[in-house]
Amino acid sequence: MDQKHYSAFLSILLVLCYFTSQPVQAQSKLTYVADGSVPIQSFSVRTINPNTTVTVKFPDGIVAEAVSDNDYRLTKFAHRIKDVPAPWTIEITVEGIASFASQQTGITKVDLTGCKEIKRLTLPYQNLESINLSGLEEMEELYLHGNTKLKALDVTDLTELKILNISNTEGLIPEGLNRCTALNYLYAYNSSLSNPDLSALTELQVLDLTNTKTSSIDLSKNTKLQSVELTDNLLTDANLSTLKDLIKLNINGNKLQHIDLSQNAKLVELNVSNNQLQTLNIVLDSLTSLDCGANRLPISQLPMRGNLSTYIYWPQKDFMVAQQVEVGKPLDLSQEAEATGVAQSKKKTDFFVYDSEGNMLSEGDNYTCTNGIFTFSKAFDKALRIKIKTAAFPKLKDKAALYSTYFKVVSPTTGVSSPTTAKDPYFSTTPGHLTIVLTDKSASVRIYQLNGKCTTKTTIEPNSPLSVALPQGVYLVLIGNKSFKVIIP
Known part of the structure; x- marks a missing residue:
């Protein structure tokens, strides 16, 4: 063989070797049923390999084909179906399917038995009544949010699952969630996933359980969490001390009276508003956004501004004081006597005492106040409360003024008139x-x-x-x- 023919033969051989080295994918088939509520059926299919033909058979006899591109291996389809009674069955065949996505197209059923290699399934806001995920051991992402008719979901076989979104699916509680030990992201806001046991999900980084009626949650094993959303629940206690990498925490709209975040030094964004907090223990090192309004925090529990670019500390509900004080005995608010707050230096606090009808008492005649320690000289029929005003927290004024809870001043129970x-x-x-x-x-x-x-x-x-x-x-x-x-x- 001369040199010229040998070179040509070698080139052909190299091309053949290239094609035979590509992985051969078996024919995959995905079938879904739509209820006919949306006439245009639109979806996308991502193939495992580029330049792969995807074939779709629609119920009106139309057969559509598309070839996936080199960059994203993606194909897109949209077809209006008419003059065909519902329900509609759509068949998709391809050599190796990596993902399927369709939103708000009235899908009620999907058959995945012919595509065990699929890694991502995106079917938000459909009309799914059931879905069989058995055998899909390579599935990594599952998006089923907004499927309000879906009442059962078994994810036992999804051991490689990294992202799960079942938000806005009231009545749905996934079975086998503890088997999804590779899970990084769990979105379940506005769902029925209440008080879940997440101890096996040690790889979790993002958790959203907003509005799930959760009253108790143990996250001590989920030490890789960076973002936690627990807004609008029923929590009375939350121990997050093991979450050293926590960056974002929204736990507003609960029933917390105390929260200790002293171990969460990496926190950047924190929302604890609309609770019953009386104390707030936080680290300001990394924090740039804090909303602690609508609690029962006195100024001694409101942190300094520090590096906060967003700081909402107002309004506050009435902060707690003793319900009853005896004449001549002290009511100690000395911790509220001064604060720095959002000012550049410590500011003195002005105190005012009002009765339940809004009348202000006269200092000296009715009581004395020395550095925030009140002593009342007589008993009062009406309940009293104390108003606090300080330049350290200038927003606590007018309708957002800071008051104590009401308390009664009574005569000494011992009958001894002199406290000495x-x-x-x-x-x-x-x-x-x-x-x-x-x-x-x-x-x-x-x-x-x-x-x-x-x-x-x-x-x-x-x-x-x-x-x-x-x-x-x-x-x-x-x-x-x-x-x-x-x-x-």
Whole structure:
């Protein structure tokens, strides 16, 4: 063979080798049924290999073909069906199907038994009544949001699933979700996935359970979570301390009274509004957006602005104080006496006392206030409350003014008119805070947690209130040789 013919032969051989080296895909078939509510049937098919022919048979006898492109291996179809009674059956055949997508085309059934290799199925806002996903072990993405007629979904075989969207599907609770251990993204807002057990889904990065009537959630095993949406639920407690990589948290619209996010130093966006929060423990290092409005946070619990570009702290519901105060005994709001807030430096707080009819009491005649510690000189028939005003939080004014809850000022129950003759210590508790007053003589004070750890050891002088910041819980207080149990709300 001469050189010229040998070169030509070699070129042909190389071409043949190239084509035979391409993976050979078996013929795949996907069939779906539409109810006829949408006359134009539109969908896209992505093939496994480029330059692959996709054939579609429509119920009116039309056969359409398209060849997938090189870049995205994608084909698109749209065909108006008329003069054919519903339901309609559409058959799609192709050598290797990677994904199928169709939205709002009235699909009621889909047969995937002939395309076990499919990796992504996108059927949002259809009329699906059932779907068989058995054997689809290569499925990685499943989008079924908006299928309100779908009441059963078995994802047991989808062990490679990475994205699942079942949002807006009331009444649907997926079976076998704990087998989807590769899942990274779970979207289930406005669904019936309430109080789910997600402990097996350790690869989760994004979770959305907005408006699912969730009252309890354990995310201690989901340590890779970066975004959590728990808005508009029934949560009274949330322990997120293990979520060290958490960047975004929306937990607004619940029933939380306290939340501790001191371990979530990477938080950038936080919304805890519309709860019943009395304390807020957060790290400001990375936070740029905070909405903590519509809670019961006094100014001592509102953080400084720091690096926040968005900071919504108003309005606040009435913050909690003791329901009853005795004449001559202190009501301690010393923690609210000054704050920095959104100002450049600490600002003093102005206090005002009003009765339930809106009349302002006169300081000096009805009460005294020294650095936020109130002492009332007489009892009042009407309930009272305290208004706070400070330049540290200028938005807390007018209709958004910050008030305490109402409280009653009553005569001493001991019948002793002068507080200086009282023998027993006086305790005042507010969220995260304890005040102790002795009126007889100085004494040693030790405060213990129930585990035996001593948190405070000091001496208290007569008529000099001792104020101590304490987390919510039960404590044993030793004053001299007497012991008292105190509950911090």
